[in-house]
Amino acid sequence: MPSHEYRRKPPFCPNQYCISHAQPTTWRYKKKGFFERLAAPQRIQRYVCRCCSRNFSSQTFSPTYWLRRPELLRSVFFRSLACSGLRQITHEAGTSHSTIARHLARLGRQCLLFHERLRPELPQEPLVLDGFRSVEFGHYWPFDLNLLVGSNFHFVYGFNEAPLRRSGTMRPGQRRHRTRVEDKHGRPPPQATRQAVYELVGRIVPPGAQVEIRSDEHRAYPVALRALSDRTILHTTTSSKALRTASNPLFAVNLADLLLRHTGANHKRETIAFSKRRQNACYRAAIWMVWRNYIKSVSERKRDDPPAVRMGVIPRRLTVDDILREREFPWRRKLTGWLEQCYFARIATRPIAHCAEHALKYAV
Numbered sequence: 237m238p239s240h241e242y243r244r245k246p247p248f249c250p251n252q253y254c255i256s257h258a259q260p261t262t263w264r265y266k267k268k269g270f271f272e273r274l275a276a277p278q279r280i281q282r283y284v285c286r287c288c289s290r291n292f293s294s295q296t297f298s299p300t301y302w303l304r305r306p307e308l309l310r311s312v313f314f315r316s317l318a319c320s321g322l323r324q325i326t327h328e329a330g331t332s333h334s335t336i337a338r339h340l341a342r343l344g345r346q347c348l349l350f351h352e353r354l355r356p357e358l359p360q361e362p363l364v365l366d367g368f369r370s371v372e373f374g375h376y377w378p379f380d381l382n383l384l385v386g387s388n389f390h391f392v393y394g395f396n397e398a399p400l401r402r403s404g405t406m407r408p409g410q411r412r413h414r415t416r417v418e419d420k421h422g423r424p425p426p427q428a429t430r431q432a433v434y435e436l437v438g439r440i441v442p443p444g445a446q447v448e449i450r451s452d453e454h455r456a457y458p459v460a461l462r463a464l465s466d467r468t469i470l471h472t473t474t475s476s477k478a479l480r481t482a483s484n485p486l487f488a489v490n491l492a493d494l495l496l497r498h499t500g501a502n503h504k505r506e507t508i509a510f511s512k513r514r515q516n517a518c519y520r521a522a523i524w525m526v527w528r529n530y531i532k533s534v535s536e537r538k539r540d541d542p543p544a545v546r547m548g549v550i551p552r553r554l555t556v557d558d559i560l561r562e563r564e565f566p567w568r569r570k571l572t573g574w575l576e577q578c579y580f581a582r583i584a585t586r587p588i589a590h591c592a593e594h595a596l597k598y599a600v
């Protein structure tokens with residue numbers, strides 16, 4: 237069955253305030269005709285909840301709700317992992333780049349929740365932590381995607397982001413421009429990486445747990461990990477100058493970085509397809525994380541199982557249709573903290589005024 241068709245019985249009332257939303261065992265609903273649309277299947281069954289009178293349809297439970305081109309979602313998923321920029325996907329799909337951006341955002345939200353539903357609550361292996369460097373808006377706006385990857389199974393447990401100040405070698409003119417940019421928009425918070433790592437490890441490692449975390453010698457990591465005093469964390473470091481071979485203790489995250497840069501057009505060096513907003517980079521990273529964990533083999537050469545199968549999280553390799561079979565509802569996951577900020581697009585790209593204002597409105 238194509239991913240954009242949902243033909244099962246409605247599983248629960250989609251109204252989050254209805255009693256049948258959380259406890260659908262005695263739920264009663266009735267059919268209420270059809271509506272017609274241009275995309276196949278053209279007749280969509282409508283329903284009404286007998287408890288709260290909410291109208292809904294079979295499309296309410298599909299990730300393709302409200303889409304005119306439901307078949308696009310699947311191909312955009314693959315194209316985003318095939319190193320395509322938005323305009324390149326647009327040429328193939330015959331639509332506008334803003335439509336592709338919205339599809340990517342929707343896929344990102346679906347993947348964020350899909351992963352949160354399946355992710356093991358307690359990591360059973362040493363974790364490897366690293367910051368993957370990329371840029372948003374332009375080269376004066378670098379940021380880190382902080383990744384936490386399992387060292388044995390290569391399962392990506394989670395990620396978040398931290399804005400950074402542009403550093404490295406700069407010409408005098410570039411340095412002056414950085415000053416102008418910082419005068420206008422302010423510097424990124426100097427503690428951003430420490431706070432992000434604190435949030436990420438705190439989310440993945442539950443209180444009371446014991447875990448080994450490996451990382452490079454970034455100065456913010458020990459401070460962030462010490463602050464998580466209700467977890468027992470054994471922190472070991474390896475120099476980032478050490479050979480990046482399979483015997484390197486950080487191999488799992490080095491490989492993840494490699495794959496992320498290999499598959500994403502927005503992370504290539506010297507590209508014009510860089511992310512215009514950090515928010516969208518996070519949505520693309522969520523798609524990549526689900527593909528890496530549940531669809532892609534650990535080793536391309538061996539064609540073996542994906543990380544989640546090797547860990548026993550799922551019995552078999554998933555397909556994109558499996559990922560897109562059922563819509564994930566954010567209010568059924570009780571999102572908090574960074575995940576909530578990311579899901580609801582509240583990560584600010586400061587030079588874009590309305591984007592910064594939207595994030596400020598919901599700042600906690």
Ligand SMILES: [Zn+2]
Pocket residue numbers: 249250251254255256257285286287288289290
């Ligand atoms: Zn209801």
